[in-house]
Amino acid sequence: xxxxxxxxxxxDYSELFCPQKDCSAYGKKxxxxxxxxxxxxxxxxxxxxxxxxxxxxxxxRGTPYFGLNTPAEEVVRTLAMIPEKGGIRGTARANGHxxxxxxxxxxxxxxxxxxxxxxxxxxxxxxxxxxxEIWSYIKKTKKCDGRRSSGIW
Ligand SMILES: [Zn+2]
Numbered sequence: 001x002x003x004x005x006x007x008x009x010x011x012d013y014s015e016l017f018c019p020q021k022d023c024s025a026y027g028k029k030x031x032x033x034x035x036x037x038x039x040x041x042x043x044x045x046x047x048x049x050x051x052x053x054x055x056x057x058x059x060x061r062g063t064p065y066f067g068l069n070t071p072a073e074e075v076v077r078t079l080a081m082i083p084e085k086g087g088i089r090g091t092a093r094a095n096g097h098x099x100x101x102x103x104x105x106x107x108x109x110x111x112x113x114x115x116x117x118x119x120x121x122x123x124x125x126x127x128x129x130x131x132x133e134i135w136s137y138i139k140k141t142k143k144c145d146g147r148r149s150s151g152i153w
Pocket of ligand 1: 026
């Protein structure tokens, strides 16, 4: 089994926020309220604690690796729908998100592919082939994100 344990020192605390909706720091990053609590489970996941509401949450919940206030599960679940729905527009319509929001998630997913993969495989129980399919869509759309070749001008 391949170990992909993240070192605690790699955790960017300024990117973390409290996922507890009734917490006064809910969704706010870089408040200094999130502290490391412990590691747990066979995947050695990190458990964080919010100093304000004392709520504990795992890295898979509280890490807004998309830099958004949407829970990671929701983002990944949406991404997983893309092949089935045939694209961003269909996916956005199917789950009620704005298509610009979905495009933004796709763009960010590319920057966090390891974590996204982790979610897709472990949390959504997808097969590798299904995950590949999602990525092929993500990469396809990434090409049209408006980045023009700078060499021409
Ligand atoms: Zn809190």
